[in-house]
Amino acid sequence: MRPNDPVEHLIQLLAKLPGLGRRSARRAALRMLMAPETRMLPLADALRAAAEAVKPCSRCGNLDASDPCRICTEPDRDQGLICVVEGVGELWALERAHAHHGLYHVLGGTLSPLAGIGPEELSIAPLLERASLPGVREVILALPATVEGASTAHYLADRLRPLGVPVTRLAQGVPMGGALDVLDDGTLAAAFKARR
Amino acid sequence: MRPNDPVEHLIQLLAKLPGLGRRSARRAALRMLMAPETRMLPLADALRAAAEAVKPCSRCGNLDASDPCRICTEPDRDQGLICVVEGVGELWALERAHAHHGLYHVLGGTLSPLAGIGPEELSIAPLLERASLPGVREVILALPATVEGASTAHYLADRLRPLGVPVTRLAQGVPMGGALDVLDDGTLAAAFKARR
Structure with a gap:
């Protein structure tokens, strides 16, 4: 195909989408x-x-056609709960699961000193500001169960503690439908330890 | 998500692409x-x-930004060879394989009486017209090795015979890298019969 062929150009752009190969x-x-x-x-x-329409919400960082986003402005959302997520994909996943009826805060990543991502690169200062507003009863850290996610959660918990707001994390354990014999050791040990 | 949300609308359209689920x-x-x-x-x-740019070629049916398409107008193509394919996807595949250095003719499907696809629904009359032009030395039927493909090839061979132009078909046999013990019986029997 010729390099400036419109079909070839279209195929090249489509092939860059995640999930689509050439x-x-x-x-x-x-x-x-x-x-x-x-x-x-x-x-x-x-x-x-x-x-043209979709922009990051200036309050929580969600991507939406209105600013503040529809989650921030929904009247029946619990304004006292802020769920901290790494990115918008995680926010969408929690929404699909109907797991949370409060507000969100999109960090924009996790701390990773090796990749040069420090606290200044993430939306941490705005989170501390939001968490110190009156009426906030809980900050839920819904960060990935990875080394970066855990150390980011640690860091955030340290910064949130002085504000006096309770900080929680997602439970770790056996996923729904998960067979024990194929689970990794870390998950199995954590689920055993957190038995109730 | 709201039904008229631009993000939701975009996801719905993307999910319709082959290879992309929701x-x-x-x-x-x-x-x-x-x-x-x-x-x-x-x-x-x-x-x-x-x-806006890509249209079916009025000669061969290929999809291209120019009409006649770049294959029909390439000077070093052998104008005496016409390779008949079911669709543009098959044409692209043969081009990628550098299998053919002549012209193409896109039928637009295969005959399928059950689906109501008769000779009138396919680009057969234009093929007969092209095949009767002086200088055409061979018509290659590169149709799928399915019941519909085979019966379409039969039909085309019958219609092309009176024109006096030699008609050939793709060889059937063991695909490159194919292990014999996992090949279907039909392919194995055909390859055995066509041994040389």
Whole structure:
């Protein structure tokens, strides 16, 4: 294919999407090229509309078409609970699970000295500010169960303690439907220790 | 998510692409929303450009930004060889394999009486017209090795015979790297019979 060919250019961009390799990008491009009016232009419009409308929420960091985002402005949300997540993907996952009926705070990553990500690179100062507002009853650290996630949670707990607000973390244990004999040792030991 | 939410709308359209389910569509949307200027708008532009520029070639049916397509107009292509394929995906595959240095003819499907696809629904009349032009030395039927592909090839061979142009088909046999003990019986028997 010629380098400046519109089909080849489209396939290259599609192949960069997570979950699509070059092979599926070709299939997707071809499928859309068979019906440009009904499949291609609507997607082009949706991409443009989302790119123009969707911005990070200035309060919590969620990506939404309104600012403050719809979660921050939903009247039946518990304004006293702030759930801290690494990114918007984790926020979406908790929303899908209907796990949390309070507010969120998107950190924008986890602390990683090796990668040069210190407290200044994350949305930590705004979190401390929000957590010190009157009415905040609990900060839930929903960070990944990795070394970086755990050390970020430690760091945040240290910074939140002086504010006097209770800080909790997600429980660790056996995942729903998880067979014990295929679980990794760390999870198994943690679940055993936290038995109740 | 709200039904008229631009993010939700984008995820729904992405999830319709072959190879992307709802889960990967969400990941793709999120990845793009993190960098709308560099990831989202370029894809929107590429989709629009391809939708506007790419049309079926009026000679062979290939999808290309020029008409006649670049394959039909490439000077070093052998104009005496016409390779008949079911669709543009098959044409692309043969081009990637550098298997053919002549021209193509896209049928637009295979005959399927049950699905109501008869000769009139496919690009058969234009093929017969092209095959009767002076200088055409061979028509290669590169149709799928399915019941529909085989019966379409039979039908085309019958229609092409009166024109006096030699008609060939792709060889059937053991695929490259294929282990004999996992091959289906039909392929194995055909490969054995066609031994040379």
